[in-house]
Amino acid sequence: MVTLEDVARQAGVSLATASRVLNGSTRQVGATLRARVEQAADELGYRANVAAQTLARGASNVIGIVVHDLTDPYFAALADGAMRAAATEGLLVMVGTTHRDPEQEIAYVATLNAQRVRAVLLVGSRVADPDVTRRLREELARYQSGGGRAACVGQDLLGVDTVAPANKEGAAELARALAGLGHTRFAVLAGPPHLVTAADRCAGFAGALEEMGLPAPQVIHGPFDRDGGHAAAREVKDATCVFAVNDVMAVGALAAYRERGVRVPEDVSVAGFDDIVTLRDHVPALTTVRLPLKDMGARALELALGEEDAVVVEQVAGEVVLRESVRRPV
Amino acid sequence: MVTLEDVARQAGVSLATASRVLNGSTRQVGATLRARVEQAADELGYRANVAAQTLARGASNVIGIVVHDLTDPYFAALADGAMRAAATEGLLVMVGTTHRDPEQEIAYVATLNAQRVRAVLLVGSRVADPDVTRRLREELARYQSGGGRAACVGQDLLGVDTVAPANKEGAAELARALAGLGHTRFAVLAGPPHLVTAADRCAGFAGALEEMGLPAPQVIHGPFDRDGGHAAAREVKDATCVFAVNDVMAVGALAAYRERGVRVPEDVSVAGFDDIVTLRDHVPALTTVRLPLKDMGARALELALGEEDAVVVEQVAGEVVLRESVRRPV
DNA sequence: GCAGACTTGGAAACCGCTTTCCGGGGAGGT
DNA sequence: ACCTCCCCGGAAAGCGGTTTCCAAGTCTGC
Numbered sequence: 001m002v003t004l005e006d007v008a009r010q011a012g013v014s015l016a017t018a019s020r021v022l023n024g025s026t027r028q029v030g031a032t033l034r035a036r037v038e039q040a041a042d043e044l045g046y047r048a049n050v051a052a053q054t055l056a057r058g059a060s061n062v063i064g065i066v067v068h069d070l071t072d073p074y075f076a077a078l079a080d081g082a083m084r085a086a087a088t089e090g091l092l093v094m095v096g097t098t099h100r101d102p103e104q105e106i107a108y109v110a111t112l113n114a115q116r117v118r119a120v121l122l123v124g125s126r127v128a129d130p131d132v133t134r135r136l137r138e139e140l141a142r143y144q145s146g147g148g149r150a151a152c153v154g155q156d157l158l159g160v161d162t163v164a165p166a167n168k169e170g171a172a173e174l175a176r177a178l179a180g181l182g183h184t185r186f187a188v189l190a191g192p193p194h195l196v197t198a199a200d201r202c203a204g205f206a207g208a209l210e211e212m213g214l215p216a217p218q219v220i221h222g223p224f225d226r227d228g229g230h231a232a233a234r235e236v237k238d239a240t241c242v243f244a245v246n247d248v249m250a251v252g253a254l255a256a257y258r259e260r261g262v263r264v265p266e267d268v269s270v271a272g273f274d275d276i277v278t279l280r281d282h283v284p285a286l287t288t289v290r291l292p293l294k295d296m297g298a299r300a301l302e303l304a305l306g307e308e309d310a311v312v313v314e315q316v317a318g319e320v321v322l323r324e325s326v327r328r329p330v
Numbered sequence: 331m332v333t334l335e336d337v338a339r340q341a342g343v344s345l346a347t348a349s350r351v352l353n354g355s356t357r358q359v360g361a362t363l364r365a366r367v368e369q370a371a372d373e374l375g376y377r378a379n380v381a382a383q384t385l386a387r388g389a390s391n392v393i394g395i396v397v398h399d400l401t402d403p404y405f406a407a408l409a410d411g412a413m414r415a416a417a418t419e420g421l422l423v424m425v426g427t428t429h430r431d432p433e434q435e436i437a438y439v440a441t442l443n444a445q446r447v448r449a450v451l452l453v454g455s456r457v458a459d460p461d462v463t464r465r466l467r468e469e470l471a472r473y474q475s476g477g478g479r480a481a482c483v484g485q486d487l488l489g490v491d492t493v494a495p496a497n498k499e500g501a502a503e504l505a506r507a508l509a510g511l512g513h514t515r516f517a518v519l520a521g522p523p524h525l526v527t528a529a530d531r532c533a534g535f536a537g538a539l540e541e542m543g544l545p546a547p548q549v550i551h552g553p554f555d556r557d558g559g560h561a562a563a564r565e566v567k568d569a570t571c572v573f574a575v576n577d578v579m580a581v582g583a584l585a586a587y588r589e590r591g592v593r594v595p596e597d598v599s600v601a602g603f604d605d606i607v608t609l610r611d612h613v614p615a616l617t618t619v620r621l622p623l624k625d626m627g628a629r630a631l632e633l634a635l636g637e638e639d640a641v642v643v644e645q646v647a648g649e650v651v652l653r654e655s656v657r658r659p660v
Numbered sequence: 661g662c663a664g665a666c667t668t669g670g671a672a673a674c675c676g677c678t679t680t681c682c683g684g685g686g687a688g689g690t
Numbered sequence: 691a692c693c694t695c696c697c698c699g700g701a702a703a704g705c706g707g708t709t710t711c712c713a714a715g716t717c718t719g720c
Contacts, residue, residue: 001476001477001706002476003705003706003707004706004707005706005707013669013670014669014670014671015670015671015706015707015708016669016670016671016672016708016709017668017669017670019707019708019709020668020669020708020709023707023708025708025709027667027668027709028667028668029668029669030667030668030669033668033669045472045475047440047443047444047472047473047476048444048706048707049385049444049446049705049706049707050381050444050445050446050707051380051381051382051384051385051390051445051446051705051706051707052381052385052675052705052706052707052708053706053707053708054381054675054707055379055381055382055385055674055675055676055677055705055706055707055708056674056675056706056707056708056709057675057707057708057709058675058708060381062424062445069410070400070406070409070410070413071403071406071407071410071607071608073401073403073406073608076400076401076403076406077401079400080399080400080401080427083400083425083427084427087427092424092426092441092445093424093425093426094392094422094423094424094425095413095423095424095425096422096423097410097413097414097417110377111422113377114377114378114379114380115380115381115392115422116379116380116381142375142377143377145375146331146332146377147331226611251611252611254611255611258613277401278401278403278608278609279608281556281581281582281584281585281612282611282612282613283588283612283613331676333675333676333677334676334677335676335677343699343700344699344700344701345676345677345678345700345701345702346678346679346699346700346701346702347698347699347700349677349678349679350678350679350698350699353677353678355678355679357679357697357698358697358698359698359699360697360698360699363698363699378676378677379675379676379677381675381676381677382675382676382677382678382705383676383677383678384677384705385675385676385677385678385705385706385707386676386677386678386679386704386705387677387678387679387705388678388705
C-alpha cells in the first residue's frame with residue numbers, strides 16, 4: 001500500500017508538505033511543490049488511509065444508520081433520504097439492519113460509537129420495553145458524551161433529536177375520513193402491541209371512532225409485515241372497513257381477501273398507512289396516509305448534524321389519501 | 331472520550347495487558363488482572379477506537395457495498411443478502427448508492443479503498459462504456475493491489491469474482507415458455523441500450539424467438555424503472571405478448587395498460603424478470619424469471635472474502651415462473 | 661538598505677491501539 | 691536443590707496520518 005511517506009519521498013518534500021497538499025489544510029503550499037506532490041501521488045496511485053486520518057483528526061466522515069429491514073420499502077425510503085442528504089455533505093454511510101431485534105440496535109450503537117462515526121440515525125419504531133429503552137438510552141448517552149450526534153425517526157423516547165410522524169393524528173384523520181364515507185363497523189389489523197408506532201396508529205384510529213360516537217373497532221394483533229396482515233385479515237369478524245396499521249400489512253390483507261373471493265372495496269374497504277411508493281400500482285389502489293419518508297430521513301440527518309444543543313422533536317403530519325380500496329358501504 | 335490508557339491506569343495495569351483483555355488477543359491474561367481490567371472498562375464505559383485498531387492492525391472489519399438505488403427492491407434484496415452474510419462474519423457494512431451514475435461508482439471504490447475496507451461489492455448492471463469500464467477496473471486494481479478484495483454482482487466485465495445471473499438464458503427460456511403458449515408477436519420493453527443487463531435479457535429473448543423461427547420482437551428502449559416501463563408500453567404496436575426486462579418495468583407497463591382499459595392477460599400478456607418479492611401480491615400476478623437475489627448477494631460476499639486467487643465467475647440460473655399475467659392468445 | 665510582518669517548508673509530537681521483545685517467577689523434571 | 695521451560699506482565703516501537711512549533715525566506719514600508 002502506498003503511504004504518504006512514499007509520496008513525500010518521491011516528490012522530495014516533507015511529510016507535512018505532502019499532507020497539506022493532498023488532504024486539505026488551511027495552509028498554503030507553493031505551486032512548484034504542490035505540483036510535484038500531486039504528480040507523485042498520481043504516479044504512485046496514493047489513497048489516503050482514512051483510519052489514520054480519523055485517528056489523527058479525531059473525527060471521521062462517516063455516519064451510521066440503523067434500520068430494521070432494508071427490504072421493507074418503508075425503511076428503504078427513509079434510508080435513501082438520509083443517504084442522499086449524507087452524500088451532499090460528503091459523508092459516507094454505514095448501514096446496520098437489526099431485523100427488529102432491539103438488542104441488535106443497542107449493539108449497533110456501541111459498534112458505531114467504536115467507529116467514532118459523526119452521527120447515528122436510529123430509524124424505526126421504538127418498542128415499549130422500559131428495560132430495552134433504558135439500555136439504548138445509556139448506550140446513546142455514552143456515545144454522545146464522547147461528542148457523537150444522534151437522531152431518531154420514530155418516537156421521542158430516547159432524548160435525542162427526533163423526527164416523529166404524527167401517527168395518532170394521521171390515523172385519527174383517516175378514521176374520520178372513512179367514517180365520513182359511512183362506515184361504522186371497523187377492524188384494525190394492529191400489529192404487535194409493543195411496537196409503539198403500531199400502537200399509536202391503532203390508538204389514534206380507535207380514539208377518533210370513539211370521539212365520533214362509533215363502536216370500538218375489532219383489534220387484531222399480529223406481525224407488522226405482509227404475512228401479519230394476511231393472517232390478521234382472516235380473523236376479521238364483521239367489519240365493513242379494515243385499517244391495517246401499515247401499507248405492507250394492508251397488501252397482505254388484500255391478498256387474503258382476494259384468495260377468499262371477498263371483493264375490495266365492494267364487500268369490504270381496506271386502508272393502510274405510509275403510502276409506500278413501490279405499491280402505488282397495486283390493484284385496488286390503496287387508501288392510506290402519506291408520509292414524506294425521504295424527507296423525513298433527510299431531515300433526521302440534518303437534525304443530527306445540527307449544532308443545536310436543545311433536543312428538537314419535529315412532528316411530521318401525514319396526509320390522508322383516499323383511493324379505490326375504500327368506498328361507502330352498501 | 332475514554333481511552334485504553336484510562337482503563338489501564340484505573341485498573342493499575344499496562345496498556346498491553348488492557349489491550350489483551352479487551353480487544354481479543356492470542357495471549358492469555360491472568361484471572362485477577364483480567365477481572366480488574368474488565369471492571370475498569372465497564373465503570374469507565376470504554377469503547378475501543380476502531381480507527382486506531384484498524385491502523386494498528388492494518389485491517390478493518392468493514393466491507394463496502396455499492397448499489398445503484400436502495401429503494402429499488404432488486405438492490406434492496408441483493409444488499410440485504412450481502413448484509414446478512416456480513417453480519418454472520420462479524421463485519422460492518424458501508425453502503426453507497428450511485429443512483430446509476432458510473433462516475434459515482436468509481437468514486438466510491440476510491441473512497442472505500444481509502445477506508446481500507448476488507449472487501450467491496452459492486453452490485454448492479456455494468457454499462458457498455460469502455461472508458462468507464464476501464465477506469466473502474468483501474469480503480470479496482472489499485473484497491474486490490476493494496477490487498478483489497480472485490481466481487482461483483484452482474485456481468486463479468488471487471489476481472490473480479492462475479493455472481494452473474496444468467497440473463498440471456500433466463501430470457502430465452504421465458505421466450506420459449508411464452509411461445510409455447512402460442513404467442514408469436516412479441517414486444518420487448520428493453521430498457522437502456524447501454525445497460526448490459528437489459529441488453530442481455532433483450533438479446534436472449536430475441537435470440538430464442540429467432541431460433542424458434544418466430545418474427546423478431548418490437549424492441550422499445552427507455553429507462554430501466556417503473557416509469558420507463560409505463561412509457562414504453564404505450565409504444566407497443568401489435569404484440570400479443572410483452573416482455574419487460576425487469577419486474578418494476580413490467581409493473582409500469584401493467585399500470586399503463588390498466589389506464590388505457592387494455593386487459594391483462596385477456597388482451598395482452600405481460601412478463602417481467604427478477605421476481606421481486608414486494609410485488610408478489612400484484613394483480614394480475616406477474617409472470618417472471620425468478621432470481622435468488624438474497625443468495626446472490628450473500629454469495630458475492632463469500633466470493634469476495636474467499637481466499638481463492640483465481641477469478642471465479644458464478645452463473646446463477648433463473649427460473650421461469652408462469653403466473654396469471656400471461657395466457658395463450660385468443 | 662533594514663526592521664518587522666508574512667509566507668512557506670520541515671522536524672517532531674501526538675492520535676489510540678497492537679504486538680514484538682524482554683524479563684521475572686513458578687512449575688516440573690532429575 | 692538446580693536448571694529448563696513456560697506463562698504472563700510491561701516497555702516500547704510502530705501503524706499513517708495531522709498539526710504545532712520553528713526557522714528561513716520573502717515582502718513591505720520608510
